[in-house]
Amino acid sequence: MVMKQLSGGVVLALTVAALAACGGNNGNNGASGSPTASAQAASSPAAGASASSAASASADYGDTGGLKLPLVDKPTTINWMLVGDSPVNDKMIVKEIEKRTGITVNFQTYASSTYQDKLKVTVASGKLPDIFHGLTAAELKKLGKQGAVVPINDYADMLPNFKKLYMEENDWVVKSYGDESGKIYTWPIYDMNRAVNHGFLYRKDIFEKNGIPEWTDTEGFYQALKKLKELYPDSYPYASKSTVNIFKDFAYGWGIGGANYPVYYDEAAKTWKFASTQPESKDMLDFMKKLYNEKLLDPEFITDTQDSWTSKMTSGKSFVTFDWIGRLDLFYNQVKDANPAYDLRYGNPVGPTGHVRSLPKIEAGWSITVANNANKEASLKLLDYLTSPSGAALMTLGVEGQTFNFDANGKPVYPELANEPAVDIKVLENKYGMWLEGAYLRPDHRSVYFNYTEKEQEAQDKITNGDKFEPLDPVLNFTDDETATIAELQTSLQKAAEEFNTRYVLDKKYGDAEWEAWKTNADKLGAAKLAKIFNDAQQRFDSAK
Numbered sequence: 001m002v003m004k005q006l007s008g009g010v011v012l013a014l015t016v017a018a019l020a021a022c023g024g025n026n027g028n029n030g031a032s033g034s035p036t037a038s039a040q041a042a043s044s045p046a047a048g049a050s051a052s053s054a055a056s057a058s059a060d061y062g063d064t065g066g067l068k069l070p071l072v073d074k075p076t077t078i079n080w081m082l083v084g085d086s087p088v089n090d091k092m093i094v095k096e097i098e099k100r101t102g103i104t105v106n107f108q109t110y111a112s113s114t115y116q117d118k119l120k121v122t123v124a125s126g127k128l129p130d131i132f133h134g135l136t137a138a139e140l141k142k143l144g145k146q147g148a149v150v151p152i153n154d155y156a157d158m159l160p161n162f163k164k165l166y167m168e169e170n171d172w173v174v175k176s177y178g179d180e181s182g183k184i185y186t187w188p189i190y191d192m193n194r195a196v197n198h199g200f201l202y203r204k205d206i207f208e209k210n211g212i213p214e215w216t217d218t219e220g221f222y223q224a225l226k227k228l229k230e231l232y233p234d235s236y237p238y239a240s241k242s243t244v245n246i247f248k249d250f251a252y253g254w255g256i257g258g259a260n261y262p263v264y265y266d267e268a269a270k271t272w273k274f275a276s277t278q279p280e281s282k283d284m285l286d287f288m289k290k291l292y293n294e295k296l297l298d299p300e301f302i303t304d305t306q307d308s309w310t311s312k313m314t315s316g317k318s319f320v321t322f323d324w325i326g327r328l329d330l331f332y333n334q335v336k337d338a339n340p341a342y343d344l345r346y347g348n349p350v351g352p353t354g355h356v357r358s359l360p361k362i363e364a365g366w367s368i369t370v371a372n373n374a375n376k377e378a379s380l381k382l383l384d385y386l387t388s389p390s391g392a393a394l395m396t397l398g399v400e401g402q403t404f405n406f407d408a409n410g411k412p413v414y415p416e417l418a419n420e421p422a423v424d425i426k427v428l429e430n431k432y433g434m435w436l437e438g439a440y441l442r443p444d445h446r447s448v449y450f451n452y453t454e455k456e457q458e459a460q461d462k463i464t465n466g467d468k469f470e471p472l473d474p475v476l477n478f479t480d481d482e483t484a485t486i487a488e489l490q491t492s493l494q495k496a497a498e499e500f501n502t503r504y505v506l507d508k509k510y511g512d513a514e515w516e517a518w519k520t521n522a523d524k525l526g527a528a529k530l531a532k533i534f535n536d537a538q539q540r541f542d543s544a545k
Contacts, residue, residue, distance in 0.1 A: 061100055065388035066160035070102030071381040077104040078375050078382065081122065081132040082438035084109025084429070091433030096399060103382055107436065128371035130379045133438040135367050137177060137186060138480060143369075144185040150370040151183035155380050161387040165190055170362055175544045176475035177364045182544075187368040187383050190442040193359035194450065196463045198249070200350055201327060203319040205343040214347060218253075218287065221350045225296040228319055236298035238291060239318035241309035243302055244498040247284075249322050251275060253351015254284040258473040259360075262497050263490070263534055265473040272534035274527040276497035277519045284351070289505045302502055310334075313344075320347070328455040346459035348468075355470035356463055366438055383441060392442040395434055396425075396449070403432055411451055425449055476537040486533060489526040496525055 061069060088094065088107050098104045108129060110118045119134045128148065135143070143149045153174055156163040166173040166188060178184040200221075207214060207224070210231055215221040228237040240246050251257035251264075256275040258264035264275045275281055291297035298304065298318060312318040314335045328344050335342050349356050370379045385391045397412055398404045404412040417423050417431060425435040425448060434440075435449075443449060452460060463469065478486065500518045504510045 062390035062393060063388060064385060064390045065164065067381065067385055067388060069100050069385075071385060072102045072378050074102075075104070076102065076375065076378045077106060078130040078379050079106045079108055080439065081108040081110070081119070081129040082436055083112050083115050084436055085111060086430070088429075088433035088436065091431070092399070092403060093395070093433035093436070096394060097382070100394070101382060101385060103378055105382070107433070107439070109436075112437070128373070130371055130373065130375045131368065131383070132371070133366045133368040135369070137364065137367065138483060140185040140367055140369055141179045144179060144183055147372055149185050150372050150376050150380065151185060152187060152370070152380065153178070153182070153184050155377065158377065159380055159384040161384045162187070165387065166362070172475070172541075173362060173364075175541055176477050178477070185369050186364045186366075187370070187387075187441065188362050188364040189366055189368075189440070190387060191361050191445070192363065192440075192443055193361070194460070195359070195469075196325065196346075196356065196459050197359060198322070198324055199356050199459065199463070200320065200322050200347040201325075201344050202321075202347040203343065204345040205341050206316075206319050215350070216348055217354070218350055218352065222287075222291070222296075225291065225320065226294065229294070229296055232316070232319075235317050235319070236312075237296050237318060238301075238320045239298040239304065239309055239312045240301040240321060241304050241306050242322060243304075244502065246288075246301060246322070247498065247501045250284055250288065250351065251281075252355055252357045252470045253349050253353055254280040255351075255353045255355070255470070256280045256284075257357055257470055260473065260490075260534070262494055263530060265534075265538075267471050272531050272538060274493070274522065274531050276493075276501070277522045277527060280352075281501075282515055285501055285504045289510075292505050293508065297505075302506075314342070325456050325459045328459070329453050345455060346462060348462070353470060355468050358469040358472045360472060360475075368438060368441070386439070387441045389442075389444070392440075393444045393446075395436075395440045396443040396447040398428070398432060398434060406446075410446065412446060412448060423448055474538060474541060476534060476541055478533070478537050482533050482537065486530065489530045489533075493522065493525050493527055493530060496522065 084107065086109065088109060089105075094105055094107065116134060119132070122128065122132070123135070123143075126148075140149060144151060152159070152162065153167060156167055166184075173188060174182060174184045177186055177188070202214065202224075204214075206212075206228070210227070212224050212227050213220070215224050225237040228235065242249055248257065248261045251261060255266075256264050256273075256278055258275075262275040263272055265272050288297065292299070292301075298312065300308070304312075309318075309321070310331075313321055314331055325346060328346065331344050332342050348354070368383070370376055370383070386395055393400075398414070400406070403416070404414045407413050414420075414423055414428075414431075417427060420427055428434040428448070429436060500521075504514065504518075
């Protein structure tokens, strides 16, 4: 769901005059003044209302994180540019935001296929909407230096939710996403990810039918595949549709995975390394090579299509794979009429660490930002409200008693959507304007996105209860020159690593000599230089206050 990023040339093409225009008054009525003054305004009740009535208004809508509703003391309209398949300004979400905050939001929605082109034109014009998203962090920093977008942490005293989540409880956020002056121009999203979203999946019905226990370690995994091959000689027990991404998927279990793979952070050594030349990588490849040589791994694991892989996993040609947890029920629903016993389940991790990837709790990939204009404080306070538990519930659950009710199990039920075969986030967007891409900043975990099936819940519990997560790597902040060098080196090194890994697994002649030659070649291609860039950035991160 993360937006494609614009090229650096978009911002570089902006003229100083255009940037200056961004900071002008757009003609809407909004709060203005210094951060200190606006902090006082944020805690003031609306005109004509008492402090107690304002507090009551906040209480009526749940936990606002300390914000007082309404957010403004006079009618205010803001323009918010984001991705959307259809107009939403006549839907519930806009009316409810205005009712609670006093702010009328004009959502300017554009289809995902055209959004980036429209954003380029909008940014180049200098007429920025009050809130928008889609620029890279580097582009936002350039705009920030020109005064076109707001340094959010300068207004922290009027933003209790931002201050709590991104400055007090997670003080690394500004270091990771801010500029060299410690100014941050992007509003992150909080707690969006499910704890477990991918992993090894296995045919529990086949395992139980043949008395094969679910593996608990790497040797148990190998023995299970070996037994399956004996019982089903025409099968290839492990199948994959991940192509070369199979190496990244396996890497977490060998302690060399990470969001920047094939670069990863070694927590024990407190050093960034190039994963594909580490001893752990060779151990992983040797294990995969053994699976391939013994015909336990599908020989088409690098080239298989989704359709072919699906056929293998649903027809009994293969029994174990790695994929998204939604597949657990999708495959069952696909074959249940012909094979009602089909039972795909989430399996334990594979590899010496016994870990799966961790998904970040805080992400700034959306680059939601606020234009530096007369509406900046109203815009910032609105983002802060939507980051509160109250705002999270509004944007991702709806209005209890109006759009939904909780059933006996605490699940949301939407009476107006009773005829829908399934109520997912897209249905809620179309009906109510909820879950707009670029407008939800913190999901309520009671929402349908976290409404796990029994099999998906089992996956969450298996990994969470056992704390089987690989630690998250630090989020580093690179200079423009470093970013350019990383882009150049990482592309060539990753391609070379994928080609070597594939050949190592497939070619029986490949062994220790070829491994040593690969390490030498990787250094020639810049592996050490790439790791040094990450370690230099880590040093800056560690020394930053």
